[in-house]
Amino acid sequence: MNKNAIIEGLAVPLPIANLDTDQIMPKQFLRGIDKAGLAEGLLYDMRFDGQGKPRQDFAFNQPKYENASIILGGANFGCGSSREHAVWGLQQAGIRAVVASSFAEIFYSNAMNNGLMLASVSEADMQRLFAEESASDAMRLRIDVENLRVISSTGTAGFTLSRRHQDMFLHGLDMLGASLLHKAEIVSFAENWYRDHPWLKNVASGARDRLDRQSGLR
Structure with a gap:
């Protein structure tokens, strides 16, 4: 049981x-x-x-x-x-x-x-x-x-x-554990989404990199 x-x-x-x-x-x-x-x-x-x-x-x-x-x-x-x-x-x-x-x-x-x-x-x-x-x-x-x-x-x-x-x-x-049961579907959705909307991929990290370069941190 x-x-x-x-x-x-x-x-x-x-x-x-x-x-x-x-x-x-x-x-x-x-x-x-x-x-x-x-x-x-x-x-x-x-x-x-x-x-x-x-x-x-x-x-x-x-x-x-x-x-x-x-x-x-x-x-x-x-x-x-x-x-x-x-x-x-x-x-x-x-x-x-x-x-x-x-x-x-x-x-x-x-x-x-x-x-x-x-x-x-x-x-x-x-x-x-x-x-x-x-x-x-x-x-x-x-x-x-x-x-x-x-x-x-x-x-x-x-x-x-x-x-x-x-x-x-x-x-x-x-x-979190319940969500990970659907990991394959989540990964597949993300790959298809970014394939169709490549300009949206890593928007946050890209913006941070630009700001860091402008401020001289990089």
Whole structure:
């Protein structure tokens, strides 16, 4: 079986509608020039009070959710700004998937392009999952990416993915990797284009060379 075909793990509830990316990854954690260290900032203002002490009533701070890898989220999860840091922070904190009734469009694209699985189920199924989690000590979910199903002890919820996103996830590809699958077609297109439009080839480098010569740099 494809190792990416099944996501299975402990679910943590985050039933907050319109949870935005500024809340998922606050601005003070965006100062770095790489992706490192973002797990610390995940949901920081929800996890900690003004004195930096953990809020004990917040699910992410409770011991029973310590190893959670799936979030049960509210509607319109990930709205707000387009920062990819929200996705990277979730992944660095061990989150492999989010199940919700709807997702903000830009967050959805960022997540799927970075390998964070988002499963959009019906509102009725979402409420059933929340109720099941609330009644259990440790709810485990199984997400079948090949067959597009979220499976719990009380039933199965279907979700949809574009074929492109499903293939990318199953084969562990980001946008660059997915594009390189079409390298032969891309090279062929470029060769034909420049054959028919030779004056457009290397326009930028040609302009830079001319400017460098004029300024005496070459």
